[in-house]
Amino acid sequence: AAGVIQSPRHLIKEKRETATLKCYPIPRHDTVYWYQQGPGQDPQFLISFYEKMQSDKGSIPDRFSAQQFSDYHSELNMSSLELGDSALYFCASSEDRLQETQYFGPGTRLLVL
C-alpha cells in the first residue's frame, strides 16, 4: 500500500540558512499535518492543511511557513535556521480532517550546525 513520502530524508544545514521539506500524502488523502520531534521528546503539532487551506496551527515559529499545493503535496519552508530547529520532522496525512487515522511518513531528520 502507498505510504506518505517525505523528502529529503536527511538534511544538514548551517545556522541562518533556509530549508524546504516536502511531503506527498497517500493518494486521495486531502489533509496534511506537520509535526516536529526534538531529541528525546514527543512529536509536537506544527500546522495542518485541509483541501489546500490552512486548517489549524500549533507552535510553529514565524520563521516557518507551509502550504499545500493543487496536487495535495505540501512543503514546509524554514528560514533563518537555529540550532534548536534540529529535529525529526514528520508529515502525516488523512482521508479527511475529522476523526480519521493519521498516517505518518518516515520523517526528515534535520541537523543544523
Next chain:
Amino acid sequence: GIQVEQSPPDLILQEGANSTLRCNFSDSVNNLQWFHQNPWGQLINLFYIPSGTKQNGRLSATTVATERYSLLYISSSQTTDSGVYFCAVEATDSWGKLQFGAGTQVVVTP
C-alpha cells in the same frame, strides 16, 4: 489544552512476556491513536481507537472514553517490539491536531 499521560515511562521485558501500557487523557476526544516508534525513528500506526477494543496479532488495545483512558496490551513480546510507544489524542475542539503523550520506552531483552 488536553493533557495526555502515559505510564509506565520505561519498561524492560524479557522475550515472551506480556505487558500493559496505559494512556490517560484529561478531556473528551474525537480520535485516539497508538504508535510505535522504532529505533530508526519511524512512527508506525498501531491502532485508531477512540473507543472500544481492537486486536491485531499480538497487540490489542482498549479505550474507555467515558473514563478517559486507553490500554495497549503486548503479548508474547519479541525483541522487535522494542522502541517507544506513543498514545496521541485529538481533543474535540482540535480539528485533527494530535496531542502526544511522553511515551513509554520499551526494551525487550532476549
